[in-house]
Amino acid sequence: MNEQSRLAVLGAGHVGPVIARLAVKAGHPVAIATSGDPEKIRLITELVIPGAQPRWSREAVADADIVVLAIPLHRFGRIDPGLLDGKLVVDAMNYWPASDGALEAFEHGGSSEIVARRLAGSTVVKALNHIGYHELEDRARPAGAPDRQAAGVAGDDPAAVATVAGLASRIGYDPVRLASLRAGRVLEPGGPVFGTVLPLPEFERAVREDSRSLV
């Protein structure tokens, strides 16, 4: 897949619009959707994410090559897994009890592994969750820029990981591939790269030295 691949971003809160804007800038056709009527986010889309299309989630997902989940994790349970059947899903959500409250369903194991179990018909890749929404756009740089930073991409399906790594690269980050969702726990809150922005060598070192990456 390339910059022609179509994105559906689910979520128009803190994170979704930032990812959508970066993807528009990278040349992707982008649709953005919430759980409700796209008319409710038309103004937001026009002014904050110019170039993206507000759509009903079902239609946005049906036409998408990549679906980005950028909703609060506590609302994930309301999503119909059937909606995402057969899709490549980027999980940009976080389980972060100190900030968002505890969720029983996410107390044990990596959050993306739990997401993937529920979305059994989808291919889930964990990415774009560990750089703060307030920095994600500001720190993005084209490939080869001396101050380009790294972004982790974790998943069990190597082809899907490669696709999302391509997306991460086009929106402005050197992708660091992690060979499983289990290994992607290193990207979670409390991990060595969460909330911080690091260039490739430092990112790789931080991930390597963390016990969570030992599968």
Next chain:
Amino acid sequence: MTYTFGLDTFGDRNGDADGKPLSHAQTIRNVAEEGAFAEQAGVDFFGIGEHHTGYFPMPAGDVVLAAIAARTERIRLGSAVTVLSSDDPVRVFQRYSTLNAISGGRAEVILGRGSSIESFPLFGYDLADYEELFEEKATLFAELVKGGPVTWAGKARAPLLGQDVVPHIEDGPLPVWIGVGGNPQSVIRAARLGFSLALAIIGGPPARFAPYSQLFQAALAQFGHPPLPVMVHSPGHVAATDEQAKAEFWPRWRDIITLIAPERGFAIPTEKSFDRETGPGGALYVGSPETVAQKIAANLRVLGGTRFDLKYGMPGLTHEQLMTNIELYGGQVIPRARELLG
């Protein structure tokens, strides 16, 4: 264009000259002193943000604001912010309409979450319900500030049936702002309710908020409301020189952010990240009066704002350093920023 300039505090626990923390009680008395001094220094607004921790021991800012009201005549007084989701909107209205009465019409309220999450478990709320609670309670608050009997039913509190909520606001509506940290749907909500917009910019480049300002005015028009002001709220510290301001602020900033980083998802500060945030493209207003005034003027222009609130102080700074900050902010930063903005 009329610009207004405020100071906000979270009741940051003061240190003494040796860095030893002062008591909560002494910190609170110092905040009252700082608020009264802000009026003398020429500041337009003094705000106190609700927090519930040992480094920000300020859960009842409205009580401190009442003390400041009794010692001042002109300065406007308000919350910065009130954590509405874990409070009762009726009580919030009553406390600030009482403050408005005591101060002769000088009260304001900024509603939001702030970066405060401690109040949720403290008062028995679930953080996962944050959005729903805020939506319901802000909608009720909009009814309350209209004055007159309120009829309301929802999940967040007991229903009201033609309830007259006292004390009534004396002169005109109570100014209400909604603090927004980057969620465009919160901007739409502020516009729908007819509340002013406070952009809380505590990290990263302020200019990225410019579309939010445009979104706010466009949404106000769509909802049939007149244009309303946009405030920028950001942390900072003013001292005689850039070097002194940075030397005083940096270790306090580093320590507190390092402490709360795990729960708030902030990166651990480095000297490099501090330089980026205190530079022209960052969110911290730390420096000499000229440096800070230039940055305020530039960002109000970019963001279409007419109000700037400097969140001054940081746990561990001394009361004397804060008084100097207030004196320089009122005496030099504000007049210079006004001059730059024309």
